[in-house]
Amino acid sequence: MTGPPAIEGPDETETLAGVESQAERAGGKGPSSPGREPRERARSLWSDAWHDLRRNPVFLIAGLLIAFLVLISVWPGLIASRDPLSCRLGRSLDASSAGHWFGFDTQGCDVYTRVVYGARTSVTVGVCATLGVAVLGSVLGGLAGFFGGVWDAVLSRLTDIFFGIPMILGGLVFLSMTGSRSVWTVVAFIVLLGWPQVARIARGSVITAKQNDYVLAARALGAGNARMMTRHILPNAVAPVIVTATIALGTYISLEATLSFLGVGLQPPTVSWGADISAASQGMQFRNAPHILLYPAAALSLTVLAFIMLGDAVRDALDPKLR
Amino acid sequence: MHGEGSSRKVAREELIQARKLLAKSHAERSYAAGEPILQVRDLVKHFPLTQGVLFKRQVGAVKAVDGVSFDLRKGETLGIVGESGCGKSTVAKLITHLERPTAGTIRYKGNDITRASGRALKAVRRNIQMVFQDPYTSLNPRMTVGDIIGEPFDIHPEVAPKGDRRAKVQELLDVVGLNPEYVNRYPHQFSGGQRQRIGIARGLALRPEIIVADEPVSALDVSVQAQVVNLMERLQDEFGLSYVFIAHDLSIVRHISDRVGVMYLGKLVEVGTETEIYEHPTHPYTQALLSAVPVPDPEAEGRRERIVLEGDVPSPANPPSGCHFRTRCWKAQQRCAEEEPPLAVPENFADSLPGEAVHHPSACHFAAERAAVVGPVET
Numbered sequence: 001m002t003g004p005p006a007i008e009g010p011d012e013t014e015t016l017a018g019v020e021s022q023a024e025r026a027g028g029k030g031p032s033s034p035g036r037e038p039r040e041r042a043r044s045l046w047s048d049a050w051h052d053l054r055r056n057p058v059f060l061i062a063g064l065l066i067a068f069l070v071l072i073s074v075w076p077g078l079i080a081s082r083d084p085l086s087c088r089l090g091r092s093l094d095a096s097s098a099g100h101w102f103g104f105d106t107q108g109c110d111v112y113t114r115v116v117y118g119a120r121t122s123v124t125v126g127v128c129a130t131l132g133v134a135v136l137g138s139v140l141g142g143l144a145g146f147f148g149g150v151w152d153a154v155l156s157r158l159t160d161i162f163f164g165i166p167m168i169l170g171g172l173v174f175l176s177m178t179g180s181r182s183v184w185t186v187v188a189f190i191v192l193l194g195w196p197q198v199a200r201i202a203r204g205s206v207i208t209a210k211q212n213d214y215v216l217a218a219r220a221l222g223a224g225n226a227r228m229m230t231r232h233i234l235p236n237a238v239a240p241v242i243v244t245a246t247i248a249l250g251t252y253i254s255l256e257a258t259l260s261f262l263g264v265g266l267q268p269p270t271v272s273w274g275a276d277i278s279a280a281s282q283g284m285q286f287r288n289a290p291h292i293l294l295y296p297a298a299a300l301s302l303t304v305l306a307f308i309m310l311g312d313a314v315r316d317a318l319d320p321k322l323r
Numbered sequence: 324m325h326g327e328g329s330s331r332k333v334a335r336e337e338l339i340q341a342r343k344l345l346a347k348s349h350a351e352r353s354y355a356a357g358e359p360i361l362q363v364r365d366l367v368k369h370f371p372l373t374q375g376v377l378f379k380r381q382v383g384a385v386k387a388v389d390g391v392s393f394d395l396r397k398g399e400t401l402g403i404v405g406e407s408g409c410g411k412s413t414v415a416k417l418i419t420h421l422e423r424p425t426a427g428t429i430r431y432k433g434n435d436i437t438r439a440s441g442r443a444l445k446a447v448r449r450n451i452q453m454v455f456q457d458p459y460t461s462l463n464p465r466m467t468v469g470d471i472i473g474e475p476f477d478i479h480p481e482v483a484p485k486g487d488r489r490a491k492v493q494e495l496l497d498v499v500g501l502n503p504e505y506v507n508r509y510p511h512q513f514s515g516g517q518r519q520r521i522g523i524a525r526g527l528a529l530r531p532e533i534i535v536a537d538e539p540v541s542a543l544d545v546s547v548q549a550q551v552v553n554l555m556e557r558l559q560d561e562f563g564l565s566y567v568f569i570a571h572d573l574s575i576v577r578h579i580s581d582r583v584g585v586m587y588l589g590k591l592v593e594v595g596t597e598t599e600i601y602e603h604p605t606h607p608y609t610q611a612l613l614s615a616v617p618v619p620d621p622e623a624e625g626r627r628e629r630i631v632l633e634g635d636v637p638s639p640a641n642p643p644s645g646c647h648f649r650t651r652c653w654k655a656q657q658r659c660a661e662e663e664p665p666l667a668v669p670e671n672f673a674d675s676l677p678g679e680a681v682h683h684p685s686a687c688h689f690a691a692e693r694a695a696v697v698g699p700v701e702t
């Protein structure tokens with residue numbers, strides 16, 4: 001991830017190489033921009049943001065953590081050789097030992113193996129629900145804010161209605177109606193109830209960005225709606241959405257845990273951090289054996305922290321004033 | 324010998340050809356000089372006032388611009404002055420098609436462009452550009468200067484082929500007096516005056532014929548104001564631009580304008596050349612406005628008479644009948660409430676000659692010169 005500073009970008013079409021090299025900062029430009037916009041110029045918001053991110057230790061740490069999490073979600077067998085479902089009641093609540101670093105839980109399952117295997121569920125729920133909420137919410141909210149009028153009024157009232165439904169209550173009602181619940185049922189439920197929060201924030205920040213003179217200037221130049229949205233409004237309105245979404249990601253992972261705790265989330269044999277935390281906090285066993293709560297909770301906290309750090313770094317990189 | 328003769332003949336023909344071309348371009352120029360490049364007639368913009376959340380009904384209208392007419396000639400600067408809220412900025416937005424007029428027509432080189440849309444509108448926009456008031460909000464903080472000035476070429480790719488664009492952007496930076504190496508910087512790295520230069524460069528990019536400048540210097544320091552105004556004057560000479568220069572600073576407007584229009588509550592009340600307006604104003608509002616300008620000479624300041632208007636500007640949602648200015652005018656009589664004075668050479672100056680300074684349109688029934696009004700000294 002830490003590319004050497006002077007990589008020459010092969011995908012950047014260099015039009016005025018001579019002029020360019022003078023004006024170029026010592027760092028050179030990134031080997032690839034995030035691929036949002038094909039640029040014919042050397043520097044733009046996205047390439048500058050990428051240039052900054054690659055040098056930001058916070059981003060690097062968060063990125064490494066997330067990459068690691070994704071890796072063990074896909075191949076948990078890489079670092080855990082046991083089966084998370086092979087449990088022996090005889091070892092219930094045993095402390096950590098050689099070969100079983102995190103000890104055993106109430107059911108006598110290896111906590112380490114369950115923490116590793118639980119990553120898949122928690123990361124899937126967190127990432128997919130957040131992506132769904134962010135995309136749906138910012139598209140609907142952004143369009144409502146940009147175009148205004150009747151659709152804006154309808155959407156605003158709709159978000160009001162959704163805001164009236166508490167997540168837990170909604171979960172109890174919706175999820176208890178579904179017969180078999182998978183990770184995707186939970187993701188769908190969170191997206192369904194979560195998008196209005198992002199939609200409101202996106203709508204508000206689009207309305208704020210829309211009122212700036214530079215949007216008028218673009219219109220006076222003859223820019224179409226698509227250009228105004230992608231070049232002028234999106235970059236200036238995306239920061240609050242990123243912040244909300246990264247904070248929400250942690251909330252969604254714990255929401256999945258809560259729902260599992262209430263019996264409407266994921267059911268065994270699905271392994272998830274949420275389910276394990278709920279199980280550990282039942283009956284106060286963690287007073288005698290804190291490790292059964294500590295390790296899944298630590299994994300959850302670390303994941304949430306990594307995503308919040310990532311969101312923070314991305315938001316800062318997209319703000320040239322902080323450079 | 325023979326060869327020399329034929330080459331002379333060719334040279335003479337070339338000369339004739341060149342003269343013809345020159346004559347043709349002269350003819351075009353004289354046509355352009357006589358014919359106004361922009362004609363605005365009875366322009367009206369009403370913003371509806373609505374009530375209700377989901378089902379909105381109109382309960383009235385703010386009459387921001389209420390019948391404004393003027394001509395702009397090629398290479399000329401028309402200054403528009405007036406206090407805040409008189410509709411100056413709305414006029415700018417109507418000319419640049421940022422707002423749709425409620426009524427009236429705008430003609431560019433004789434073509435009605437009031438309701439232009441699609442490709443026609445895009446072509447119009449190439450020729451009429453705008454410079455904004457606040458250089459802190461008129462530049463996208465997340466775009467580099469190169470992207471900001473280059474955006475016009477992205478929108479109108481026919482103006483500059485892709486390979487040329489960067490060079491064009493740097494040339495524009497040079498034209499407005501900024502270092503061409505600044506292309507990769509962001510707006511927040513510049514001062515207010517530099518930002519306004521960037522805004523001007525963006526306005527110039529498409530080589531427009533008309534630039535509408537909406538209070539381009541009022542957000543800047545006085546020293547920087549002069550630089551920007553001088554830059555605009557230089558660019559006008561260089562590119563043959565016509566300006567509609569909107570401001571509330573009377574001295575700046577006098578400095579840059581060939582003709583000046585005074586606006587009050589959505590209407591032009593007096594239009595004339597710089598001398599006519601500043602030295603021979605006949606409309607009471609213009610006189611009051613000019614008397615509010617401080618004179619840098621303390622003796623002259625003590626001698627002159629100040630006209631202090633009483634009351635506030637009436638609401639544009641509910642303007643007074645007849646003459647809009649009558650509620651604050653010391654000359655107001657019954658006639659002013661009943662009959663709206665047209666913007667024309669006033670009756671009592673009807674027999675003045677066209678060359679005389681008082682012979683200019685002034686929308687007042689009782690238009691008269693006032694001796695004690697001293698205009699601002701030219702800066």
